[in-house]
Amino acid sequence: QRRLGVPLYPPFPKVVRALALVWISHLHADHHLGLVRLLELRSARPGAAPLLVVGPHALGVWLREAAARLHSPVEFRFVHCGAAGGDAAVCAAIRRLGCSWLASTRVDHCADSWGVALQHSEGWGLVYSGDTRPCERLPPLRKTPL
Numbered sequence: 001q002r003r004l005g006v007p008l009y010p011p012f013p014k015v016v017r018a019l020a021l022v023w024i025s026h027l028h029a030d031h032h033l034g035l036v037r038l039l040e041l042r043s044a045r046p047g048a049a050p051l052l053v054v055g056p057h058a059l060g061v062w063l064r065e066a067a068a069r070l071h072s073p074v075e076f077r078f079v080h081c082g083a084a085g086g087d088a089a090v091c092a093a094i095r096r097l098g099c100s101w102l103a104s105t106r107v108d109h110c111a112d113s114w115g116v117a118l119q120h121s122e123g124w125g126l127v128y129s130g131d132t133r134p135c136e137r138l139p140p141l142r143k144t145p146l
Helices: 012-018 035-043 057-068 081-086 088-096
Strands: 021-023 051-055 076-080 099-106 114-120 125-128
Touching: 012 035, 021 088, 035 051, 035 057, 051 057, 051 081, 051 088, 057 076, 076 081, 076 088, 081 088, 081 099, 081 114, 088 099
Parallel strands: 021 051, 051 076
Antiparallel strands: 099 114, 114 125
């Protein structure tokens, strides 16, 4: 298959196999609609581990309902954003990526929207809030280790 003259797959399967986790900050379509296809591609690969999906509660419900309607099974493990920093699988995944901690907080957007901060062991960090409005809870998050 091709889209706009660009092959859809190579090297896409390598990227899909290499994913440690997916973070979805909130339940707007532009943030999560491609996730089911990603899970299908990953689940179709022999020996692929279930993808770790971190997101708002309604995303977990939606993914389980969508997966039940597919012709082929999809495998994933869902963790709510608010529980991500204390989840053993999430902590193991971020450590494999070289990060020393992850912290999350609610942000000002739609219901159950979350921001996240990651600190890499080499000293750099990342704070992500999706496309939320400015939020007082987000800046302090960059200094909050697990």
